Amino acid sequence: MPQPTSAPPPALNSYDEFTRLDEVVVGRAEHYTHHHxxxxWRLFFYDNVAPVLSQHATASGEELLAIPPQxxxxxxxxxxxxxxALTGCGVNVLRPAAPGKDVDIRSPHWDARATPPLNVRDQTIILxxxxxxxxxHVRARAFENDLLKPVFYRYYEDGGANWLTMPRPALTRDSLDTSYFTRQGLDVARATDNEMAGTIEGLGREMVFxxxxxxRLGRDVLVNVANHNHELALGWLRNNLRDLRFHRLDAMADNHIDSVLVPLRPGLMLLRSPAYLKYLPEAMQSWDVIYAPETDDSNFPDYSDLGFVIPIGSRYMDINLLSVDENTVVVNSLYPELIKVLEARGFTVVPVRHRHRRLFGGGFHCFTLDTVRRGGPEDYLS
Structure with missing residues (x-):
């Protein structure tokens, strides 16, 4: 009797943020015991953490800040x-490999406690x-994608995907450009004091992104560039993916933009506030806009009884939703104000609880990497 054969995985295909989602990677957080x-790390989360940590010594006297196990x-x-919830919407869910233990990593220039593959949107983009x-950007995340390699090889070997990797940054003490902050008159010494990393002679600012x-909008990709690290990366993207059009957004944020801007479907976007319209390509400035409603602080957990716990992420984290298709969105159930607005605009909202989004610096868009969507390289901006 012939043995059943498993179906090959669908071919990697993800050009946008909103067409029908068929397959997605959802991150995991086992052994997320500390922030290093x-x-x-302080520069990446500067607005929320640098002023606090500069006045606080961790219990060990080192750079590890424990996260309560509960x-x-x-x-x-x-x-x-x-x-x-995604499985219930008919989406095939893949997961990274699980880290087996707390891992300390070391380069010739620095040491760090490794971060598990939770915010899988950050270290990879599917184009x-x-x-x-x-x-x-963050040294503790340098080897995070090793735990995603089983997924990547699945698409490469069985689905014929292309696979590119930006030059690996050494992340020495001279690698990171702080100009986004200094242009605003901010003193980054609160983040850079006590820097322990070494240097490499002749190496200055590196590609960091x-x-x-x-x-992503079909054949167009919006790219936030806030400093020289990002400028180098934009040049690399343009040189290596010549069939796509990359649009430079001039310092729309210090780094990530998925808690600022979410394209919901062609011609409609979710935006944090009207102040961000000016950063967008001219063709998008005439799109219909849903502005994110204010949320009550009671929607965020109170950590005051747990000792020193830092909310590292923006209080706008819940803008960071995930689209299943052009009419269906997964939204944090703890942001009822946004759910109400989206439902009033005809969206089917799938509410999912996400309590500690600010503590772990990620929402549903951050936690996911959409690998198979049905859209193609359409032109949404002409």
């Missing part, structure tokens, strides 16, 4: 809820049929 609060358990419960591994600095 070195200079690269919060990690609750985070994992909420991630499971997200995966179940059509191409996997692009990006150049991480996250996938979440991009928004």
């Amino acid at each position: 609060t070195d200079t690269s 919060l990690v358990d609750e985070l994992n419960e909420d991630i499971s809820g997200l995966a179940d 059509g049929d191409t996997i692009v591994e990006t150049a991480p 996250d996938g979440a600095q991009c928004m």
Whole structure:
């Protein structure tokens, strides 16, 4: 009797943020026991953490800030809820490999406690049929994508995907450009004091960039560029993916933009406020806009009884939703104000609880990497 054969995986195809989603990677947070609060981490989350950490010594006297285990358990419960909700919408859910333990990593220039593959949007961007591994900002995340390689090889070997990797940054003490902050008159010494990383003679600012600095619109990709690290990455993208049009957004944010801008369907977007319209390509400035409603602080957890816990992410994190298709969106159930607005505009909202989004720096868009959508390289901006 012939043995059944497993169906080959669908071909990698993801050009946008809103057409029908068929397959997605959902991150995981096992062993997310600490934040490693070195200079690269402080600069990345500067607005929320640098002023606080500059006045606080961690219990160990080092750069590890412990995360209460009960919060990690609750985070994992909420991630499971997200995966179940997507499966219920008919989406095939893939997961990274699980980290087996707390891992300390070392380069010739620095040491760090590794971060698990939770915010999988950050270290990778899918551009059509191409996997692009990006150049991480945060040293603790340098090897995070190793746990995604089983997924990447699945698409490469069985589905014929292309696979590119940006040059790996050394992330020395001279690698990171702080000009986004200094242009605003901010003193970054609160983040850079006590820098322990070494240097490489002759090496200055490097290519450093996250996938979440991009928004995809068919053949067009919006790219947030806030400093020279990002400028180098934009040049690399243009040189290596010549069939796409990359649009430079001039410092729309310090890095990620998926808690600022979410294209919901062609001609309609969710935007944090009218102040951000000016950063967008002219063709998008005439799109219909849903502005994110204000949310009550009671929608965020109170950590005052748990000791020193830092909300590293923006209070606008819940804008960071995930579209299943042009009419269906997955939204944090703890942002009822946005759910009401979207439902009034005719969207089917799939509410999923996500309690500690600010503590772990990611929403549903951050936690997911959409690998198969039905849209193609359409021209939405002409």
